Amino acid sequence: MGNKPSFGETDLPCPQPRQFPMLLWLLLLLILPPGRDQSGVTPKAFLLLNPPWSTNFHKDEVTLTCRDSLSPAQGDIYWYYNENLLNKKSEEIQIHKTGYYKCKTQRSSLSDPVHVDFSFDKLILQAPHSVFEGDEVVLRCQAREEAKEKRFYRNEIQIQSNFTLQSVSMNNDKYHCTALVKGFWTWNKEISKHLTIQVQELFSPPMLIASPSSPTEGSPVTLKCETWLPPQRSHIQLQFCFFREDKALGKCWSSSPELKLPTVWSEDAESYWCQAESVTPSIRKRSLRSQLYVQRIPVSDVTLEIQPPEGQLTEGENLLLICSVAKGTGTITFSWHREGTVRSLGRKTQRSLSAVLQILTVKESDAGRYYCAADNIHGPILSKLIRVTLRIPVSRPVFTLTSPRMQAMVGDVVELHCESQRGSPPILYRFYHENVTLGSSSVPSGRAVFKFSLTAEHSGNYSCEADNSLGVQRSDRVILSVTVPVSHPLFTFSPAVPQAVEGDVLELRCEAQRGSPPILYWFYYKNVTLGSREAPFGGGASFNLTLMAEHSGNFSCGADNGLGVQHSEMVILSIIGPPSNKTTLITEGVTAGLLSILGLAVTAALVCHFRTQRNSERLSTTGTPSYSPREFKEPSRTSNTNPQEPLDPVEPQPVYNNVNPGDSDLVYSEIWSTQHTNENSANSPRKHWEDKEPTVIYSDLKKAYPDDSTEQASIVDSDLEDAVENYENVPCILSALDR
Secondary structure, three states, rough: OOOOEEEOOOOOOOHHHHHOHHHHHHHEEEEEEEEOOOOOOOOEEEEEOOOEEEEEOOOOOOEEEEEEOOOOOOOOOEEEEEEEOOOOOEEEEEEEEOEEEEEEOOEEEEEOOOOEEEEEOOEEEEEEEOOOOOOOOEEEEEEEEOEEEEEEOOEEOOOOOEEEEOOOOOOOEEEEEEEEOOOOOOOEEEEEOOOEEEEEEEOOEEEEEEEEOOEEEEOEEEEEOOOOHHHOOOOEEEEEEEEEEOOOEEEEOOOOOEEEEEOOHOOOOEEEEEEEEOOOOOOOOOOOOOOOOOEEEEEEEEEEEEEEEEHOOOOEEEEEEEEEEEEEOOOOEEEEEEEEOOOOEEEEOOOEEEEEEOOOOHHHHHHHEEEEEOOOOOOEEOOOOEEEEEEEOOOEEEEEEEEOOOOOOOEEEEEEEEEEOOOOHHHHHHHHHHHOEEEEEEEEOOOOOEEEEEEHHHOOEEEEEEEEOEEEEEOEEEOOOOEEOOOOEEEEEEEOOEEOOOOOEEEEEOOOOOOOOOOOEEEOOOOOOEEEEEEOOOEEEEEEEOOOHHHEEEEEEEEEOOOOOEEEOEEEEEEEOOOOOOHHHHHHHHHHHHHHOOOOOHHHHHHHHHHHHHHOOOOOOOOOOOOOOOOOOOOOOOOOOOOOOOOOOOOOOOOOOOOOOOOOOEEEEEOOOOEEOOOOOOOOOOOOOOOOOOEEEEEOOOOOOOOOOHHHHHHHHHHHHHHHHEEEOOOOOEEEEEE
């Protein structure tokens, strides 16, 4: 690279002006009058011959014309013959001597010498004078006398009879011809002298010129492939191509002799050259290789910019680090660093005054102070430190619920705890029950606590939220089941009638309006358990009962979910026998009336008898339906407030005694009842019976027969109304005496 000529150098470098004496420069200015072409080079004069042959016979006359362009020359013309100045000033002169001729005009430099030969030979070879590279040249073999059998030779080799040179070149070939020339008696063979055709350059080898010759990195450069055509061939079209090392630049071939490089860099400092080519004829020439030197400016004023501005980021966002320089050319290497770390965060090499590094999804560990460096071979320059701070969104909070016991109950005070393990303070916590806000609390650190007293409506899903204005996070849901004691159940019949007919199926319905499931329901008839039903999901329960005559009386129910038994109010139900036909009723009514009078005394005796029997044995008459006392396990019906304390399951049961003296239709019934105490009656699940003497009421009733038809139901109803007067209460004499 060091031995390559720089831009503007040629094979024969011109001497520098300082090497010439001042007087010689003044002489040149006098000899070479001003006049330059568009390229700034003084044009060269040229000679035209008429006829155009450079070799002629003795005594022939040739006209020389001096030109500095295609237009006539202006001013004085200077003619030279064999380097001697001729005393001629005209544009044209006639010559007839062999020798070298030159000329110059006031606007041109000396022309190239032209050799014109005036020969005494009998045979000559003629070629035109103005021959340029690529021209077609016609050679003439001329004799003073008649000639025949002309032959042409190039470098002693015969070529053809009618000789035309196609696209001649400057190769110094020698040509001659032979012919038979007519003599006085015979044809004599004559040989011409050897001729070297004076082929002129169509255009000079191009010269590559860079402007500016030493550009700065990043600036544009214009390359020019400079050459020129002679005035005689100014119509020839040239095209150009530029190269760096051995690679073409831009488009080949272009009619423009210039190529503009938008920017050059230090690595572009290589050898450049160009080629010039004529379109027709095709003559191609290339310039010498020239080295391009590119200057580099060191970097300065390195700055670091952060986005988002002021270095405030949220964890998970992207961080942009922009490193820039105010000055500096060429390829710049940028690097980014965090204080306290040895390795760089990133490195980029590019031709620009700034570069960007992106850190994806920043974490808490990315907080700190950052700086960057820039270097373009002259050494790294550092920026100032910039601090980056991170705000951390809250993590998903952990929600816990504590209660004073394993199974929370109504009235308990529970605590709700909510805490996020990560998150920039302050953090606002919100507590939810079924997505309804219970309350909120803002804490600078740690967990938030919320307390409240449980009610029956507080069962369900609980959760909490954490919010520090960088995003809201909700915890997992926690299910809380609040155990609610059962309320007093509601006891109903279906159908809801005060009286029912023996044999009907009656639905007993018990339902507590409040209470946590599962709920166990108990059904009672006169405090005797009929059965139980469980409601696993809450609500009520039903119990179907087929009615019998002895089912008249008080019914109730109880509800229990493990937190205490609650009893319903008692409901009274009257049972009537099945209906009979009207004739039977009338007959029975009359018979009963007659027998009632006759059997009054007997009745009193029987009553006293059965009373004594009840007090002593409390047994039912043989063949008469009755309920007997029995033990059973059920929720306690005493006033004991401790649900775990066992109670006496045995209690007195009513005894129904029907007295039928003989086969008479008159039936005497004894109905007795006892009074219960009022102590703890409201809350007692089981009624205590006092051991008191019962009150006895005697009545004579008509028998009802089950064979009555449905069609006589209305008749029976009217007969029953008529027969009401036949029913009478028979006072017990002993009872009256006791009172």
